[in-house]
Amino acid sequence: MPLAPTPGPAPTVDLTGKVAIVTGSGRGLGLAYATALAAAGAAVVVNDLDAEVAEKAAAGIVAAGGRAVAEAVAVGTAEAADRLVERAVSAFGRLDVLVTNAGILRDRVLWKMTDEDFDAVVDTHLRGTFTCARAAAVRMREQGDGGRLILVGSPAGQRGNFGQTNYAAAKAGVAAMARTWSMELAKAGITVNTVVPVAATAMTETIPAFAPYVAAMRDGAPLPDFLRKGEGFGTVEDCAALVPFLASDAAADVTGQCVGIGGDRLALWSHPEEIATAYADGGWTPETLAAAWHTSVGRVPQTVGIPAPRLPEA
């Protein structure tokens, strides 16, 4: 349902004095988030498991007039999470914003997925989000003046995706944790939201339907409207604006939400809810279920998977 925003003066998004950690921010979306947070005035701990890209990203932010330090560590463990929070505090004195962006893919269909494929993805996305958020929440609660946890989900976690058992499970878990933590941390003034981005990065630019457009974009051509609006697909910078907004006072009342961003599109994702119900006095039996399924709740089966891109006619 497209909604036209009510025109009005835009509030200032000023993060001066705020301190943020962005995991996996050496490149891709994380780098765009870190850059956008720094441009809005926040000091940023740039994290990546790749020390070279982390240092380069932090140096780039500093060269542009921002405040940033690099902390190279693989998120996942409690020790890595503690290191990141300690670095924010030692470098900048406090912690206000955590963006749990670090991520990897190990795609395989279920029957070929190894334990290692599963564990690597779950450790990075799900455990990494849990451990970093826990360490940040402890620090933010001690500080006593609120905070922001900005988690990163995915359309695959919202809908399932072929070949992504590990990733879909981890990202669905991230959204579920955000809903839970938004309740647990409300009293402390800490908001918790999930960003569901779509952008051309190392992770996505090889999607066959998008590849030629991404290649043209890299050569300076604009992405067509059917991608920017129809698919909500664009550059990492298109996604980045959402993060300083969610980190700001303007979003103090936004919590527990899954927010989609990509290209020209901003979207609010629904949360799972019962959409059809039926009742049997005294409870259901296998036989009464078999008799009633197709004429009651089974009349509205839900779709699965990310819809195929609607490409223009050739």
Ligand SMILES: NC(=O)c1ccc[n+]([C@@H]2O[C@H](COP(=O)([O-])OP(=O)(O)OC[C@H]3O[C@@H](n4cnc5c(N)ncnc54)[C@H](O)[C@@H]3O)[C@@H](O)[C@H]2O)c1
């Ligand atoms: N690109 C998209 O369209 C898209 C869509 C949905 C969700 N996402 C999510 O956005 C996030 C960023 O994706 P991206 O496309 O920018 O990916 P990317 O591969 O371009 O960048 C990910 C970064 O995370 C780092 N990283 C990986 N594991 C790490 C770890 N354990 N600790 C610290 N750093 C680690 C990598 O070195 C890399 O620099 C991921 O969580 C991804 O799942 C991306």
